[in-house]
Amino acid sequence: MNVLIIGQGIAGTCLAWELQRRGVNFMVVDKPLGETASRVAAGLVNPMTGRAFRPGWRQAECLSAAAGFYPETERELHGSWWQKTPIFRELETEDQLEIWKERQMDEASSAYAGPLFPWPEGWNGKGSAAYTRGAAVLHVEGFVNAARALWVSEGRLKEGVVTPESVVSDGDAWLWDGGRYTHVVWCTGWEAGLHPAMAPLKGRPSKGTILDLALPELEWKSGILHFGHWLVHRDGIWRFGATYAWSWDDPGVPEAPAIQELMLSIVRRYKGSDLGYLRARAAVRPIIRRSQPVAGPIPGLAGQYVFSGLGSKGVTTAPWTAAALAAFLHEGTEIPSDLSPSSFWK
Structure with a gap:
């Protein structure tokens, strides 16, 4: 073979x-x-x-496989790219809060739907930050x-x-x-x-753009912030995104409207006075x-x-x-x- x-x-x-x-x-x-x-x-x-806020396709099987697979590759390849970390998801409306409370009681999702927390200092979050267990980040x-x-x-x-x-x-x-x-x-x-x-x-492939940012006044780095866009910390850099575009010119080149959308979103949320734009990156997701x-x-x-x-x-x-x-x-x-x-x- x-x-x-x-x-x-x-x-x-x-x-x-x-x-x-x-x-x-x-x-x-x-x-x-x-x-x-x-x-x-x-x-x-x-x-x-x-x-x-529903569990994904074949979630139990896929999460179990990922949790074993990526640490194995780290050991075999002598690297570090897998990190278990919670997601703090914005619940702004009463309807969202009610759905989250239902998920906390539901057998299929209660293991993931955690308690509510206030937003970290330096961040202008709306409503409550819902703690999502079982989340992770792969570099x-x-x-x-x-x-x-x-x-x-x-x-x-x-x-x-x-x-x-x-x-x-x-x-x-x-x-x-x-x-x-x-x-x-x-x-x-x-x-x-x-x-x-x-x-x-x-299918219907979608182009996504993300930003690499420096947010020196946001000291909290212990999870992923999710509020329509996500924000995650890695190796001293904040990664922020992503956008969805259903048509594009060059699949690997960030386009100005997507960058502007993300910059406007981060400016509204980040309370610090020093926001550093490092670069933008873009690619196309295979969605079938x-x-x-x-x-x-x-x-x-x-x-x-x-x-x-x-x-x-x-x-x-x-x-x-x-x-x-x-x-x-x-x-x-x-x-x-x-x-x-x-x-x-x-």
Whole structure:
């Protein structure tokens, strides 16, 4: 078995790691480093999503998988990118407060819906700050860069561009750049829908912009602030975002309206007199169905597979999904029906 993985964002990285666990040969091919959703992402794990504060898709399984997977990669790669930390979410209206109280009593969400707190000094929060348990932050860029360095050193990752036309079959295997592969997995994010055989997966990708800021007078750094946008501290820098844009010119270039939206939002909330703008970053999220992943065989293209659709929840769902796909490829375990791409071809 020899697997060609195309794309080394969080999907490709998690899948390669799971195949490595199983002793499977693989080659990862990725474009030269640039602004991608995995590198720009804040890496938030939020157990209470949406306006109704409901647990996410396959939440128990995905949170458990993530909590084991990322610390393992830290140990193996001698890095630090996984941090468990609460989210303090703004509850401004009576309706929001009532929903939160319901979640505190509900069996499915009571483990996550914590007490209410005042906002920290230096921050102009509205209403109450609802404490969300079970949350975390992954420094995604640090994780994928460390894995990349390892696999480059082992000869299992190369930089390049793979087009659908460049992957050809000899009847027994798939050929690309002199290599023969039993399986080809496209982990190309929002661009998966541009593949001529995967048009049904085009979805509704969204461009997001975040800011890196210096907020020297905001001393509180023990959690994530969530108030429509999120604010998280990492290595002396505050990361703030993100916006959603459904059309764009250049997927990796921040646009002025998005930067202005974020700057206006932070100015209204931060009470300090010294606000330092460091840089803006942007990339496109692969959203196919409510940010639920898609993984499995590509209909009509035997021996080729896709892993995409992670959207804004990819840090949470990628490890569990990668394990399911790796088990399918290596052991023949049935792919869960809610992961399979086949439903999009019906």
